[in-house]
Structure formats: C-alpha cells, structure tokens
Amino acid sequence: MTLNTLLPVDPKVLADRSRSAGEPAWLTELRLKGLELAGERELPQLEKTRIDRWNWATLSLDAAGHATETNTTPALTELLPSENAGNALVQIGARTVHRELSEELKAQGVIFTDLVTAAREHEDKVRPYLLKAIAADEHRLTALHAAFWNGGAFLYVPKNVQVEIPLYASFMTEAGETLLAPHVLIVAEEGSSVAYVEQFQSGSEEAAQVVPGAAEVFAAAGAQVRFASIHNLSTSVIDVAYRRAILEQDARVEWVVGELSAGNGISDTTTYLNGKGSSADAKVICVGDGEQRLNLTTRNVHVGRATESDMSTRAVMRESATAIINGITKIEKGATGANGQQAEKVLMLSPTARGDANPILLIDEDDVKAGHAASVGQVNPEQIFYLMSRGLTRTEAERLVIYGFLAPVVAEIPLPELEKQLRELVERKLGQ
C-alpha cells in the first residue's frame, strides 16, 4: 500500500486550495507534508479490527470538494443548545457557518473560533501546538487528516481565566460531496479552566464518506479542561476520532465521550500525563447496533511523578454489532507514585453481538499503583425480575437496567440540554 501512486490528490491542488483559502505558508507546508506522509504510511494496525476492509476510498480531496454557496444551512437554532447560543461554533461539511463568542469572554482574552481563522490571526498561539500531540507521521489516517482537515475549532484560555459556561461546537456532515474533517485545538494556559462540548452529527442520510476528526488539548500547569464529545453520525459514515491531551504539572483533563454513531468507527482518546501531579479522567460510552464495527481505545500514559488517571468505558452491543474496547494504562520509568485505574464493561443484548474488553497495563516503574476491571455480560435476569415484580414491563425494566449501566457517563455531560439529547440518542440507538 505504500505507494505514491495511491496518493489521493495532487500536491499542487492541495497547495492551491490552501493558499486560496488564505492560509499562512507554514500551514500549507504542514498540509503538503501530511500528504507526502500519507503516501508513505500504512493504515493503523488496530487490535482485532480489520479496518483495511473498510471503504476509505472517499477520503480524498475530491470528496473534500469545494464549499458551494448553494448548500442550504439548517436553522442554527436547531443546532445550538439555547443555553449556549452565544458561545458556539457550527461547521457543516467543510464550511464554518457560525462562530460566536460573548463579549465578556473576548474581553478576558478567550479565543474561540474556527482553526483556519485562528491559524491566520493567531499564529503565535496555534503554530506551536498544531499537530504536536497528534503527529502527522503516526499512520496514514493522521497523515491524511493533517493534509485535509478543514474548519475545526481553536479554543484558547489565557492564564488564570476561568470560563464558567461550556463552549459548544457542532460538526455536521452534509449530503453531497464535501468532507467534514475538523481539527480541534484547545490551549489552556496556566491555572485556567474551561469546558468544551462538541457534537458530530449527520444532516441526513448521505453517501459513503469518512469523517477524519482529531482533537488536541494542551493544558499548562494547573489548568483544567473538560472535553465532552458526542458522536451521532449516520450508517454510511466511517467515524474516526483521535483525541489527545498533553498535561503539564498539576493539570487535569476530563474526557466524556459518547460514541453513538451508526457506522463503523475508530475512537482513540489518549492522555499524556507529563507534569508532576497531573491527572486524567476518561469516561466513554458506546452503543453499537446493526453491523457496526467499532474499535475504541482509551489510553493514559504516565510520565510525571504522582500522576493519577482513571478511565471507565461502558458499551452496550445490540444486534450484530462488534466492539473492541482497549484500555491501556502505561506507566513510564520514573513516574513514581503514579496511580492508573481502568474499568471496561460491556453489556450484550443479543447472541450475535460481540464485545471484547482488553485491559492492558504496561508498567515500567515499581513504586506505582495500577488496577483494572473488565466485564462482558448480559442483562442480569434477577434485576429484570426485581423490576418487573414492581409492575414495570419487561421493556421498561430492560431500559432502566441499560440506562443505569450507561448513567455514570451520561450524567457527566456538562450541558443539561446536551445531557438530555444524549439520553434521547441512547434511546434511539437502543431501538426504543
């Protein structure tokens, strides 16, 4: 596969596109480098998931197409949670159609805009970070993302600024040929705190496409970042989500991820706990149905001393869906006093559904704590009997048990309106 002939696009076309969009030269260079690497690198090798059989053909600049003005934009009010309308960003296909930040936050020096605009206007804040947590040369998908990403979001929080209201981004695929490939970059300076909530969704049933998304979070000393992501893309979409955080001393990141897309997907959420005393918490839920093939990885890499991490993944598998769930706690030599915990739980609702929980501890230091718990099972008939004995129908009883299974994550979504939406999505995915 490592043949330049497989390059999905002519570098010159890519460069022209970048320049005509007004992108700075350094960004054009990054894209060209990504494209070059895409021709050299293989697809990532994922545990027990043959992604080489998935249809990646649409992931090219042609599919990325030109933004056309004729595309209609859904009413923004339908896309934005009312509580956040003033601090939100909306991208449909390749186009950023809305971006707004309150005057109050602007006055505090907060930046929240699409990443292309940010690269143009805030080079000093974007360039040192962009594609530093996720390197273009990791594999073919990161390389292609580096070449093709569009729109995206840049969130910058200055030193010691506490942003109270969660900032919201909506990324929507578009019927037609435009590629949705957002890159989200969050830079939280020393002592700052912020919550960011994003949603990936499909506008309507659409032709096969790949959504290669990526997010990078940089939390400086003492910064706290909460990152919530809900994915609800349609059956024909391959959903790729690489998320990375790099933490300095005493920084903290909290991930809340809802993988509720209907098609195949790769979800990889990794935190590097570089600074002493930094901590990470990752909560992931996933509901799989139909013929879905999902590969979910949560990874915490302890580099600094006295670092703490926790991860919890809950997956419900219906029909003939398959999920491979990897939890990786890596403790590097020198990370004394580190504590890494993880739990993966899978609930199987059908005999043809499959869920593999793979807890992996890789420990190169003695003075550490690490723990894991994994379980794969079916709905407990005693629980159903108990609930039915109080008058609940079997359907209602099962619904309660399944919700209860997912509740610890759903309850963590920082926006009440989004939490409600997440519940509804879960309900829909559960076929109720």
Place this chain on the structure above:
Amino acid sequence: MASTMHFQIEGLKANIENKEILKGFDLTINNGEIHAIMGPNGTGKSTLASVLMGHPKYEVTAGSVTLDGEDLLEMSVDERARAGLFLAMQYPSEIPGVTNSDFLRSAINARRGEGNEISLMKFIRQMEAKMKDLEMNPAFAHRYLNEGFSGGEKKRNEILQLMLLEPRLTILDEIDSGLDIDALRIVADGVNAMRSEERSFLIITHYQRLLNYIKPDFVHVMMQGRIVRSGGPELAERLENEGYEWLKEELGIVDEVVGQEA
C-alpha cells in the same frame, strides 16, 4: 372489587432444575387477613414466594393460583404486580445507575397506567413522608437502587416500596432476617400502618419474633413443600418455645426439607 379480595392456591407444585420443591400447596387468603408461614430452612417457603411472583427459574407443574378468580399463573411477573401482588424480597437486587426515586416513580406510574401518572410534586411529598416514617435518610432517594445498601437498608427500602405501591396482597419473604430489633420495629410499624380491611399479607418467616410485632390471624407450618399444620398465633408461640421436633414427631416426619438428595 378491592373490598372482596380472594386469593387461592390449590395443589401447587413447582420444580427448580427438575427437583420438586412445592409438593401440593394449598392456601386461601381473604380480605384483610394476615397469614404467617413458618418452618425450618429448606422446606420451600421462599420458593413459594418466588413462584407466586413468577420467578422464571421455577417451573409450575401442577395446581392453580387465582386472585379474585383470575389465573395468576397465566400472568407475567409485571402483570401480577399490577394485579395487586407485591413481594418484599429477602435479597433485593441492586440496580446501579438507577436512582431509588426514579425507580419508585416508574413503579408507581406502571400501576397507575398511561395518562394517569402521578405528578412529580405529589410523588416527592409521598416519598419523603414515607421515608420519614421508616426513619430513612433522605439521601437514599438519590442513591442508586439498593446499591451499597446494608441488609437493613435494603429491607427498609422494600417496605418503602410496599407503602408507596399499596398492593392488595403483600408477601414478606424473611423480611426480618438481618434486622436488629430497632429496624425490626420500624419495618413492623410500616407494615402495621398498611393493615386494613382491603389489604392482605402473607408473612414468611423463620422466627417467631417478627410475629410479636405483626400479629397474624393465621399461622401455617411448612415442611416438605406443603403446609403440614395450621392454627392461630398460639401455634407460632409454641414453635418458638418448643421448636419443630414435637410437630415432626406428631406427623411422623423425619426429614422436613425438600429438593435435596438424601
């Protein structure tokens, strides 16, 4: 309707994993009556409770159970509950992620039916009042259902459900096991507060002491999967004082347990 409850069990036989545990059980309960079933361990008491509620791991092989003439055995577990049956369980399940109050409201609404749901305010008022009666910490409303509850807290939570659901026929399965004397009194007060002409109880217990707090009208002794002796409260007292040996001798029973290989 409710004022003429008639619950009848006739010739009930039931198996678990092809072992017969109930071997022809007969009992009739009328309006407002409290029946106690006593007996040594392993004589089929808890099986009876589970079979009446419809636990899927038991298979009924013969006999009938009717509530006001309706065939209970034909009903699913939830239909039995909605018909007015309630089983306070010896080992209530834990349901992580589902708060006690969400569950209670769902259960109340399941009985009331669609379009007749209880208002949130009314529900909260009722729940808080009953929890106070049972001396339960209000925090238990927001805890996950039975998760991490102590044995005594689970029993109180069973009685809380009983009080909110107001069933017509309540089966208490060893509700006294694992309760200290204060908790026993609170639980018994809860049950006594529910006593009325329109409500009946079937109390399954190993010990007589619960019956000091909840006075039964009838006492039955169960051995070998059926009732072997019936009487009034004095029967319970004699069993407490003298044990079961005299009764076994009278009946010529050597081994009172069922379902175990000899």
